[in-house]
Amino acid sequence: MRILVVEDDELLRRTLVATFRDEGFAVDDAEDGEEGLYKLTEGIYDAAVLDVMMPELDGWQVLEQARPKVDTPVLMLTAKDTVPDRIKGLNLGADDYLIKPFDADELVARIRALVRRASGQSQSILNLHEVRLNTSMRKVEKAGTEVELTPREYSLLEYLALHRGEVVSRTLLYERLFDENDDSLSNLLDVHVSNLRKKLGKDLIQTRRGHGYFVE
Amino acid sequence: MKLPTNSIRWHLQIWYASLLLIALAGLSFTVLRLSRIHRIRQLDQQITDQQRFFFKSLFPEKKLTGPSAESNKPAPPDPKEIYRRLQAEHQNPTSEILQAFSGTEPGFFYFAISDRDGSILLSSKNFPEGFVFPSEARGEDFDTQYFKGTYREHLRRGPPGIRVYFGMDASEVLKEMDQFAVSITLFAAGIWLVGLAGGWWIVGRALRPVQEISATAVAIAEGNLDQRIEWAGNQSELNQLAQVLNHTFDELASAMERQRQFTGNASHELRTPLTVILSETQRMLKRDRAPGEYRESMEICQQAGLRMKVLVEGLLLLARQENQNSAESRMPCNLQNIVEQSLNTLGHLAAERDMKIITDLASAPLVADAAALRILVDNLVENAISHHPGGGTVTLTLKNTEPAIQFEVADDGPGIDPAYHDKIFERFYQLDTSRSRGGGHSGLGLALVKRIAENHQGTCSLHSAPGKGSRFTVQFSKQTGEGSASLQI
Incomplete structure (x- = not known):
């Protein structure tokens, strides 16, 4: 999952970006409203x-100007708690x-809930044959045994699972799972896919040559 | 214990109820007394008239002198003679005189004649039964008038001891007087009650503003600062008080509002660094990290903590200035010395940023809070240095002219768009957030400068345009010996 953090305070921006990265998100940041609006409307x-x-x-x-163009879920951070x-x-x-x-955990949980709701997935359990994802x-x-995945591996699997049955292109995966700081020319994606196959079975993620990956 | 009778309304009520009662009682008593005297005089007049008629009839040969007005004092006939004549009259059954004294209808007249021992020698037919005349000692020979039961009687004494009584039935008159007394009492009681009710109403009306005032004060004490006393608009003393209090409440409400905004802004500014520290520590504690990561995280937390420190210090300074209008901390000092001391401390900052400071300082003695002025100067000079990209010049000018002392801080930095000139003196307003926030600025500096200048009756103004540098001018008026300030970047 790729998210955008628009925050003018440098310290807070750094902390937020690090928190989301730790949780496996691909994070871009913007240091003012203008940059934020530009990135959001992408x-x-x-x-x-x-x-x-x-x-x-x-x-x-930013929200007012972005809304007609994109319907990306937005969480507002405010210091004013008036009705x-x-x-x-x-x-x-x-x-x-x-x-x-x-609370940083609450922020992450809320962002996940927003993404889940936006993708039309209301439940947090996804079943792919014998592999079971608990998205919350x-x-x-x-097969009932927990498998350790890195946050990035998990995100890749979750993205494919949420788009189950569709072929997802490498470009789209790079766009959705990696941020501006990742090198999109590297073979990072191939490394993650091969790790997932090792951990969960080689048939789980299938390759459609020249198009991308998909799960059934 | 709170009794209703403790209220002003009750005190007043009891006081004028008593006064009114005394006045009405005195008045009624006097009226009754006068009317009674008048009525008795009338009775006596009637009896006297009747006596005259009697004597006239009895002594037809005696010419009574004068008109009726003088009939009160006819030459009194000798009682002996009266007795003699009456006896003769008694022999005459058709006597007019005896006829006239025979009725017993209300208000009838009677007469009787007795000797000194009180035994009746002769009486009219209608003489009330059972009347006894006391025997008298010799020598009492004056006439008297008195009531005997419901009868009014006149007594004439003659030297030989013969006494002539003339009387009249006064029962009607007495009844009438009683009735009059009752109606006067009722009337007075009525007036008293009306007076009480009216007084109760008027006092209630006059005291209503007091109730309004106390109700409003209670509402305000409960936290509803928008409450005001409604006043009728007339100029009574209590309404003037209400106006004064309303004005006080307005002042109070605006002071509270300023306070509320201030704490609102302050807590708002403190929330961001607090969030940074909390999120960052929460994140780092999730799992073990490399030493480098810890170091980076500690640095973030330290910066956030430093920013909170600067903010809290700025807030305290500002709060102190807000509450400072006493003359206690005012001492004679010289602004020139203050500026020089400030430059000593800020010199290293200028050197760090490769800034040149040019000074033109005249001696400027004034009576002021030296510590506050130092804060003012420090803030202006520090702003000029730290908002400059570096390698420029800051010019400090202190002029001691009539009628004001003028302190200017000018730089050749980037300048400020005139659109922001007013906002820049507001609390927490920062033009360049990315630089100033990281640089330990609270956004309170210029608000402080303005506050301090105003506390010294000074003004503060800014002349600046993008690319033309900025000039802050603070002016302290000399007339008060205190200050005025104008600021320009």
């Missing part, structure tokens, strides 16, 4: 975290909001 993100209080273009304005503020956010099309200071716990079992 439409390649599964979700976005937007700070409300930013100079020049604030979070509300009118919440109503304003929900009216402008924010999907969720969190008040500073927040981010755990994978094979």
Whole structure:
């Protein structure tokens, strides 16, 4: 999953990006509203975290201008916890909001829930034959035994599972699972796929040569 | 214990109820008394008239002198003679006189004649039965008038001991007087009650603002600061009080609002670094990390902590200035010395950023809070240095002219768009967030400068345009011996 963090405060931005990366997200960041709006309207993100209080273009304005173009789920970070503020956010099309200071785990959990809801997947258990994904716990079992996956491997598997039966191109996977800081020319993707096959069986992820990968 | 009678309303009520009662009682008593005297005088007049008629009839030969007005004092006939004539009259059954004294209808007249021992020598037919006349000692020979039961009687004494009584049945008159007394009492009681009710109403009306005031004060004490006393608009003393209190409440509400905004802003600014520390530590504690990662994380937390420190210090300084309008901390000092001390401390910062500082400082003695002025100067100079990309010049000018002392800090930095000139003095407003936030600025510096200048009756202004540098000017008026300031980047 690839998300966007728009935060003008450098320290907080660094912390948020690191937190999401630790959890296996591909994270891009933007240091002001303008950059955030530009990146958000690219439409390649599964979700976005937007700070409300930013100079020049604030979070509300970014959301207002982005909404007609993209429907990416957006979580607003705000320091104001007044009811009118919440109503304003929900009216402008924010999907969720969190008040500073927040719990980092809660932020991650909320972003996951937003992504899950947006993909039309309301339940958190996905079954692929004998492999079972628990998307809320981010755990994978094979035939009842838990299998250790790196966050990146898990994200790849989850993305394919959520688009079960579709061929997902390598470009799309790079776009959705890797961020600006990853080298898209490397064979990272092939490494992750081969690791997954080793851990979960070689038939789980199939290759459609020249097109991409898919799971059945 | 709270009794209703402890209220002002009750005190007033009891006071004027008593006063009114005394006044009405006194008045009624006087009226009754006067009317009674008048009525008795009328009775006596009637009896006297009747006596005159009697004497006239009895002594037809005696010419009574004067008109009726003088009839009160006819020359009194000798009682002996009266007795003699009456006896003669008694022999005459058709006597007019005896006829006239025979009725017993209300208000009838009677007469009787007795000797000194009180035995009746002769009486009219209608003389009330059972009347006894006391015997008298010799020598009492004056006339008297008195009530005997419901009868009014006049007594004439003659020297030989013959006494002539004339009386009248006064029962009707007495009844009438009783009735009059009752109606006067009722009337007075009625007035008293009306007076009480009216007084109760007027006092209630006059005291209503007090109730409004206390109700409003209670509501405000409960936290509803928007409450105001409704006043009728007339200029009574209590309404003036209500106006004064409303004004006080307005002041209070705006002070509270400023306080609320201040704490709101402060907590808002503190939330971000707090979030950084919490998220970062939470993240790092999830699993074991490489030493380099810990180091990086500690640095992030340290920076966030430092930023909170700067913020809290700025807030404290500002809060202190907000509450400072006392003259206690004002001492004679020289702004020139303060600027020089500031430059000593900030010199290394200028050197670090390769900034040149040019000074033109005149001696500027004034009466002020030297510590506050030092904060003002430090903030302006530090801003000029740290918002400059480096390698430029900051010019400090201190002029001591009439009528004001003027302190200017000018730089050749990037300048500030005039659109932001007002906002820049607001708390927590930062033009360049990416640089200043990392650099340990609280966003309170210029708000502090403005506050301090205003505390010294000074003004603070800014002249600047993008690319033309900035000039902050602070002016302290000399008239008050305190200050005024204007700021320019």
